[in-house]
Amino acid sequence: MTVVSVSMPEELLDRIDSFSEDHGYTGRSEVIREASRNLLGEFEDVRLEDRDLMAVVTVLFNYETTSVEERMMRLRHEHEHLVASNFHSHVGAHYCMELFVLEGDLESISTFVGKIRATTDTLSVDYSVMPVDEFGPATADAGADDA
Template sequence: MSVISISMPAVLVTKLDEFADDHGYSGRSEVVRQGARNLLSEFENERHEDEKLASVVLALYDYGLPHVEQRLMQLRHEHDGLVVSNDHCHTDGSYCMEVFVLDGSMADISTFIRKTRAVSDINSVDHLLVSPNEFPSTAAEDEHSLVG
């Protein structure tokens, strides 16, 4: 197994160690390996390759970092055909959350999420991916369920 060196803030190292202890991992290396596996496999699901998908992307960052908000708005405009809407929220008084609703291909959504994660000073980026084709319904079925 290769040994690598990475840099991260002390607070993140502490959280990593606590997570390893609390969840039965042998150490931080095992947690980092699992996290890397999850991240690398996140968009390798080929069953959605040719589908149009919907996604919600949440980006959380510290309040008072205008360069983050500015970069996120640049991404929003760069991907204007993909971003259906977005909203800026303040949470807990000390954080900002940017919420993006996307509608497009897996490749386009993946690209947007990767670029969002690459923005410096973002605390976290999470997403939800939905395939409208997994829950087919017709207007007649919807109408019937409302009446019946």
């Protein structure tokens, strides 16, 4: 197995070490290997390939970190074909939340989420993806009692 060196904040390293110990991993390398496999596999779901998808992406960051907000604005404009909607909100006394609603294919959504995750100083990036064609047609009697 190849040995690699990775730079990370001390706080993150401490969290990885605690996680490793609390969950019975043999060490931090095992945690990082599993996390890497999970990250790489997130957008390799064959059930999502060749389908029209929608995604919701939420980003949390400190409001004093203007570089994150500027980056979000640039990404929104660079991917305007993908971004169906965008919402910015203040959360608590010190945070901002950016919410993106995306419509596109798996590769485009994956690229967008990757660029968001690669943005320095984000506190949290969460997302969900689902096929648009999964929704059935609306009917006039939806929810009506058959009795």
